[in-house]
Amino acid sequence: MPVALTFLSRYAWLIWLLALAPTFVHADSQTSLQRLHEPWSDLLNRHVTYEGRLDYQGLQEDEAELLDYLMSLRKVTPSAAWTPQETKAFWLNVYNASAAYLVVQYYPVSSINDIRVKALSGAKSPWEAPVVNVGGQTYSLNQIEREKLSSSTPDPRIHFGLMYASASAAPMPKEAYDGSRLDQQLDAQTRRYLNDSNFNLLTATHLKLSGLFDAYAKDFGSPSEVRAFITHYTQTPIEPTATIEYLSFSWALNDRNTLNTSQPMSRH
Template sequence: MPATHRFLVRFFCLLLGGLLLATSGYATTSSELQAPWNTLLHRYVTPDGRLDYAGLLDEEDELLGYLQGLRKVKPDPQTWPPADTEAFWINTYNAAATYLILQYYPVASINDIRVKVVGGTKTPWEAPVVNVGGQNYSLNQIEREMLRNQFHDPRVHFALMYGAASAPAILAEAYDGARLSQQLDQQARRFLNDPAFNQLSPQQVQLSGLFEAYGAEFGSEAQLLEFVNQYARVPVLPTAKVEYLSFSWALNDRTGLSSSQALGKQ
């Protein structure tokens, strides 16, 4: 079946197939809820933090089942701890983005995907790709409304799976509210100290284009350097020169780009 047709069939099932499921509250523990996604991550995230999409295709039904189960879940700020809510939306974003890519795989870049909707097509960022508690969400909605606007935590950008070769390495486990801060710190430390994505020295830093794209969340240059120093193994001076590296949107498949390609130094 062509990738586009495969996606439409699966997408229809994801958004409409669970209409008879009743919306419920926090009916299960966070770890139980995330267990299927956690298992898939353990199996298909490579040691260098990329994703084996080809292998995951064999278990796409398990991923679909996990996503369909989210129709029964509605994070409630009155009963859910904030960290559980933040972890839930990170996991939802990552699983939905992964499933979307699988429906078009093999694809060179997530940005090449166009999702058919009534009246035309939408980008992978703006198309509704997951239903949570009976409401459809796009990836951009989850990132902006459910994560950035609620939690104001720039570390989330080291956790979201943008499907790009220059994006931070994928954590090989689901995010868990009980350990979320430690997991986000781990991701920030891993990404910032990876010379494939960031080059740090006391006098000069060459940072991933991710920091430039979300500059408003990291603050002024002085605030950005202060943030970097929270995780950098090499201390950076407050007067260090800041430059930004190009960002590769090639798919973060198991066959990765070289360090020079990831940094845009072809």
């Protein structure tokens, strides 16, 4: 890619944030919400591999489509008329598409944690930079996770639905999240992740769990609650006294081809 185009591509998110104030629209029906997320669903269908990895090089070729989708979100004001599941699906899609777009701007990169986003107050991590714009309001990825997807009754399945851009995180689905099917989609994500020995090793008496369980221990609850949660999603019989340990966590990019460098998972 020519140097000038590379520069423009890397700072496209800044142009996106500094664009003129949008004309707000409302997506108050299930059908209109589904149409809103269709472009993202199409991109996932094209660029997520069978194993649940993201083909960033391929997505880079469709960067304009991804940016168009993100720009459309500037015109949407989340509505009180949405169901809780529709709201949750909306923010999951926003988070995942924004994280993917951020990686695309700096690709090739070995880990999302290597990215430093230039901002007026200085370089910020990819988790704290204001790289998301919804309804004219800017957010960081962490703000979306903590303020929009957390509640007094946490749904730990969220951590298998968020695109942490990590090889040790849950495989990505090949479709956008849909409020009308969100429970089934998150259940499928959780079941797929827990029963994959690349991420968790489960026996009746000993659970070797992804570092995600340790980093978000508050959401998963006590050891007995963790065992009950796992039992719900696996056919492996889990003893009430099964011991728990946490596996190292690879922050290598969840690219279709990736290195496997491991390190402890910590909340970003």
